[in-house]
Every structure is written in structure tokens, then in C-alpha cells.
Amino acid sequence: MEQSLKIYNTLTRRKETFEPINLPHVGLYVCGPTVYSDVHLGNVRSFLSFDVVYRYLRFLGYKVRYVRNITDVGHLVDDADSGEDKIAEKARLEALEPMEIVQKYTIGFHDVMRIFNILPPSVEPTATGHIIEQIEMVKKILGKGYAYEVNGSVYFDVRKFNADFPYGKLSGRNIDELQANTRALDGQSEKRDALDFAIWKKAEPSHIMRWPSPWGDGFPGWHLECSAMSTKYLGEEFDIHGGGMDLKFPHHECEIAQNVGASGKSGPRIWMHGNMLTVNGRKMSKSEGNGFTPEELITGNHKLLEQGYSPMTVRFFMLQCHYASTLDFSNDALRAAEKGYARLTEAIENLDKAQASDTSDIDVDKLRQSCRAAMDDDFNTPVLISVLFEAAKTANQVQSGRRKATEKDITALKKIFEDYAFEVLGFRREESAAEGDSSLTPGLMDLVLNLRKAAKLNKDFSTADQIRDRLNALGIHIKDTPEGTEYKIN
RNA sequence: GGUCACGUGGCCGAGUGGCUAGGCAGAGGUCUGCAAAACCUCGUACAGCGGUUCGAAUCCGCUCGUGACCUCCA
Known part of the structure; x- marks a missing residue:
């Protein structure tokens, strides 16, 4: 070896x-x-x-x-x-x-x-x-x-x-x-x-x-x-x-x-x-009393927290910093991590919908080598994450048809995420509320989205937008794509 | 007081002699009924002052600032 x-x-x-x-x-x-x-x-x-x-x-x-x-x-x-x-x-x-x-x-x-x-x-x-x-x-x-x-x-x-x-x-x-x-x-x-x-x-x-x-x-x-x-x-x-x-x-x-x-x-x-995790520049420690328990962080139930953050958001947040550097904890940084992580995971999911071409104009090998090089350099997870974002951009470009990739390259790209995002960095696909919550959900969503579709066809945009806004308020985000309307439940 | 780190654009955070990471936020654009998402374009930042060098955020010195350890702590 x-x-x-x-x-x-x-x-x-x-x-x-x-x-x-x-x-x-x-x-x-x-x-x-x-x-x-x-x-x-x-x-x-x-x-x-x-x-x-x-x-x-x-x-x-x-x-x-x-x-x-x-x-x-x-x-x-x-x-x-x-x-x-x-x-x-x-x-x-x-x-x-x-x-x-x-x-x-x-x-x-x-x-x-x-x-x-x-x-x-x-x-x-x-x-x-x-x-x-x-x-x-x-x-x-x-x-x-x-x-x-x-x-x-x-x-x-x-x-x-x-x-x-x-x-x-x-x-x-x-x-x-x-x-x-x-x-x-x-x-x-x-x-x-x-x-x-x-x-x-x-x-x-x-x-x-x-x-x-x-x-x-x-x-x-x-x-x-x-x-x-x-x-x-x-x-x-x-x-x-x-x-x-x-x-x-x-x-x-x-x-x-x-x-x-x-x-x-x-x-x-x-x-x-x-290195240490700091809060407002000070080491988080038992004796300082400035620590958060994981529960407080996830629920957001702490006076220094503006909202709760999912465990994988926290994981991502921490791995965006090299282990040997101090990392300062802040709401802004956590929120940025939350969005960044969502973008990354969505790109990975979108890859399943990518259409294969006969030719490729993406360089998957290079991405893979960069991932390896990042980790080989004293476990440099922030650099690895930056490479994964490049891979995410590539995935989105392929998915949107802006760039072409063969079936083989798409598979190889998926493998990069599989290996580096999930196996090495240890991210885990978070169970969305959609599954398990209720077996009625898909049917209900189908019904609602069809009503909205009908409204749109009738150019009744106020009804269509109302449906979207109300769903949004319930934590269900919908997205119109050329293939139809998708939804995502938080 | 001793020892050791660190100071990067609005925020977080890599890099560590020349090839301008990345994310978030912001601006403009493409797409869309409008959104959202995605994609494209845009920021010439490295605490300050000197020095070394053809060239420094990156090396050296000084100054300022912050932190950790020296006591249980991941």
C-alpha cells in the first residue's frame, strides 16, 4: 500500500x-x-x-x-x-x-x-x-x-x-x-x-x-x-x-x-x-459555563442561540475548519453552514436525475484526486469540502444540461460523494419528515399540487401562489421544474 | 510571570514565497407567469511598521491585539 x-x-x-x-x-x-x-x-x-x-x-x-x-x-x-x-x-x-x-x-x-x-x-x-x-x-x-x-x-x-x-x-x-x-x-x-x-x-x-x-x-x-x-x-x-x-x-x-x-x-x-471550540473567542469549557449541550444546539433552546441546527449542519460546520485551528462558534457561521450544507446535499440528490450523454466534458478523475490530496494533507477537511463544492457545481451543471457527462462519469461523480462526503466526512442523509410521518403525505401532496397546476393552467396565479405560500408556511417548499413540481418537507 | 499559538475581504474559514480555496451574505444577469433552485458574472482581503527578495498574506525583526496551557478540562 x-x-x-x-x-x-x-x-x-x-x-x-x-x-x-x-x-x-x-x-x-x-x-x-x-x-x-x-x-x-x-x-x-x-x-x-x-x-x-x-x-x-x-x-x-x-x-x-x-x-x-x-x-x-x-x-x-x-x-x-x-x-x-x-x-x-x-x-x-x-x-x-x-x-x-x-x-x-x-x-x-x-x-x-x-x-x-x-x-x-x-x-x-x-x-x-x-x-x-x-x-x-x-x-x-x-x-x-x-x-x-x-x-x-x-x-x-x-x-x-x-x-x-x-x-x-x-x-x-x-x-x-x-x-x-x-x-x-x-x-x-x-x-x-x-x-x-x-x-x-x-x-x-x-x-x-x-x-x-x-x-x-x-x-x-x-x-x-x-x-x-x-x-x-x-x-x-x-x-x-x-x-x-x-x-x-x-x-x-x-x-x-x-x-x-x-x-x-x-x-x-x-x-x-x-484545537478548541470557542464561544465569543473563549474556550468552551465546563468550568466557564459557556458550553452548549447537543440538545440545546439542536433545539435552539439556549440564550446564545437564535435557532436550532441539525446534527449534520453542526458536523459540516465543524469540518469546515481544520482540526488544529480554533473554531469560533457563532449564529452567523452556523446559519451559513446550514445553507451551504443544504446546497451540497441537494446537488448530490440532483445527480440522480442527471441525464447521461455519449460524451463527457467533466473531469471526474481530477476531482477525485483533489479530494485525496486534501485529506492526505493532514486531514484537511475544509479543503476537501471546497472540492466537494466544485463537484456539486459540476453535478448541477450536468443536471441542468449545461455540461455533459457519460453514464460512467455520472457514476464516478456519485462515487466521489459516496466516498468522501459520506464515508470519510461522515455526513448522513437526514431522514426527512416526509417519510415515516404519514403515509397519507404523498397522496395529499399530489392532490394539492394538482389543484395548483390546474390553477396555473387557468392563469389563476393568485390561487397558485396562495397554495405555494401556505405550503411554505407549513414548512413544505415547492419548486417548479420543467419536469413538474417538486416538494420538500423540512 | 513563563511557554506556545493566532490576527486573512461584511461574516465563517483554507492557503503559507510568484499560479488570485471554498461557503454564507451582497450586486447584476440567464431561466420562470411570478418565485424558488441552479447556472454565469462581480469583491484584488491578508493587524501595523520596518527588513530580506526580482517578487511576501506567506520568511525575519519590532509594535499592537486576541487566545490557550502552566490547576480538572476535548
Whole structure:
């Protein structure tokens, strides 16, 4: 398989030609959600970005094992000494078992993924399901001397590690700068050094989520699960690790340290970081409280939203921006995306009505190559979309008879949309209200449109226009074409 | 304060040394009873100031502005 896929590697800060370690297999790990609250749109963007990565790798013919974890042990709320984690806290607030919280939000997360047509990963491991693997990893790191135990907790020894391997490579930091900028922790830390981080944490008696370990009852540290689970399912060395930009430091940096500390191997060759979704220029985040849930976006039921937008409109909107750039959320941009997406899908539908000719004056191969080139260039979805618009224009020209295409070319053009719009970009034909709503609809529409046709033949245009306007008000748009009147129900 | 990004036409957003992405909005036109849709034509934009170069939105420097990370976060 000869490929020319280039991926921007955050670790080397360069675009690199993608060469899988074990052709035709590709290992892809992406940091998943922490399931203690509803996912918001910013989270969706990240998973969407890697959904397209996954889809394209598969499209290229790779056998991809895509691992995306569920973090169901909450990260600590305050600092390492508080002993309270978010899932435990939420459980207390809602008077539920921690696993009830986890269950509830995991289901919610999966629903959201489905709504946006984000494919499920090949493996979706949970942190609580891999306590043993995490304990084993802690043991290994201890065995190598890169961690120490204090009072039932185990901390990663960053300075010791840094003496042997560079710490901070991914995020471009060096530990002296970090040291200088570490704020003073409240209370006395057990850590020997402020830079150290917990890989196993002792559970206070009140802590609900706890497991026995060689160091007493406790729970795994913040960053350990990804190291343990990526190693388990993808090996000590694998191809790609993805996640949001905000995880680069400290989370991913710690992951690398843990991997190297345990096995001597650093894990992924390529790090990919998706950028943030912003609202009025500010990062959408849980703590800022400026997030939208997918429901709010779809229904438009939010004070910052002027209307609702369909999931595929949102998908299109997000993919019109490169994954590594910040994307600012605005009503104007969403509305523009809605129209653009409608134009694209209509062109695709219109292609079914195109008449084939004996000759062709369209260049389908070139379009296809442009699609490929766009995606090969670090998954450049905005450029791919621009090519799809060219293809849409071509389709419309053929459909309207302005340009000619053979049956073969029409089929090839359809295939481009099939492959790139649906398979790679993951758009999904949205079920129109026409189907399923009522089996009476076609008959009724036939009746109404025939009445209008009769009115038109009688030059009774006011009646004809009234019918059109009234239908419009009901959300039914009609369009007179040489072949007759078409209708579309929103 | 440290580290790192970014600043593109009315809006969103690609590009990153010469070959003027794309979408939305806007103007004119073709078609149509009128619309709608589609198609055709139209915008010479790259924060500011210097520098390098035959040539810079693209490289370098400075200034201004915005943001992210440094603490849980996709």
C-alpha cells in the first residue's frame, strides 16, 4: 500500500509522512470523556476530529484498531491532597452510587456520538475495568526507580526521570521553568517535589471509589489509565495518540513519562492535538459555563442561540475548519453552514436525475484526486469540502444540461460523494419528515399540487401562489421544474 | 510571570514565497407567469511598521491585539 498521507506530529512539530509500524494495522488511541456530566459541543468537536481521522485511515485500507477510553474514575477536584474526585463528589450530590453516575453519562455520551454520526471505537475500555493493569504499571515504574511510595500513595519522580529522559518534550517545557512557575500548594504535600504527580493515591476512609493494592486501598492516579490501556490494547509502541490541545500538558506529558518509566518505550509515534471550540473567542469549557449541550444546539433552546441546527449542519460546520485551528462558534457561521450544507446535499440528490450523454466534458478523475490530496494533507477537511463544492457545481451543471457527462462519469461523480462526503466526512442523509410521518403525505401532496397546476393552467396565479405560500408556511417548499413540481418537507 | 499559538475581504474559514480555496451574505444577469433552485458574472482581503527578495498574506525583526496551557478540562 503506497500512501502519501502526511500528519502533523505535535511531538516533532512537523508534518510527517505516515508510516504505520505494522502494516496494514494501525493503532489509534484517543483520550475519551470523563463521565460525570453531559458532554458539551467542545467535547464533540474533539471526538469528531478523530472520527474523521479514523474514517480516513479505514478508507485508505488500513486495519485500524481504534481505542478510546471512558474515564470513570474522576480526576481529583482540588489538588492531590484533597482525596475527593469528581465522580465521587457528583455521586454524593445526587445521592447515587458512583457507578450510577458513570452509567448515566456514559449512555448520554454514546447517544450524542450517535446523533453526530461519530463511529464507535474498536475498543472502549474503562479505567475501573483496568485497575489491575494500572497497578501492574505502577509496580513496573516503582521497579525502575521512577516512583516512590509515601503513606499509601505512589508518586512519579519527575526529577529522577528527567535525569535519564527528557521530560517536557511534548509541551515544550523544561522542568526548571516549570519549577519556577509552580504555585504553592495548599497544605503540606507528601510529594518530594512539586512537579511529581500521583500514579496511585491512597483512599481516605470517606472515599467511595477504592480498590485494594500493594500500597493499601486507593485509586489510580490522574494520568495512568491512558498509559495502561494504550499499552494493553496497542502495545508499548503504537502509531497515533490523539486528544484535545488542553490535554497536552500535563496529561499527555505524564503519559509519556509513565510509558517510558515503565517500559522504556514512549508509546505513540505520532501525537495529534485537536484545537478548541470557542464561544465569543473563549474556550468552551465546563468550568466557564459557556458550553452548549447537543440538545440545546439542536433545539435552539439556549440564550446564545437564535435557532436550532441539525446534527449534520453542526458536523459540516465543524469540518469546515481544520482540526488544529480554533473554531469560533457563532449564529452567523452556523446559519451559513446550514445553507451551504443544504446546497451540497441537494446537488448530490440532483445527480440522480442527471441525464447521461455519449460524451463527457467533466473531469471526474481530477476531482477525485483533489479530494485525496486534501485529506492526505493532514486531514484537511475544509479543503476537501471546497472540492466537494466544485463537484456539486459540476453535478448541477450536468443536471441542468449545461455540461455533459457519460453514464460512467455520472457514476464516478456519485462515487466521489459516496466516498468522501459520506464515508470519510461522515455526513448522513437526514431522514426527512416526509417519510415515516404519514403515509397519507404523498397522496395529499399530489392532490394539492394538482389543484395548483390546474390553477396555473387557468392563469389563476393568485390561487397558485396562495397554495405555494401556505405550503411554505407549513414548512413544505415547492419548486417548479420543467419536469413538474417538486416538494420538500423540512 | 513563563511557554506556545493566532490576527486573512461584511461574516465563517483554507492557503503559507510568484499560479488570485471554498461557503454564507451582497450586486447584476440567464431561466420562470411570478418565485424558488441552479447556472454565469462581480469583491484584488491578508493587524501595523520596518527588513530580506526580482517578487511576501506567506520568511525575519519590532509594535499592537486576541487566545490557550502552566490547576480538572476535548
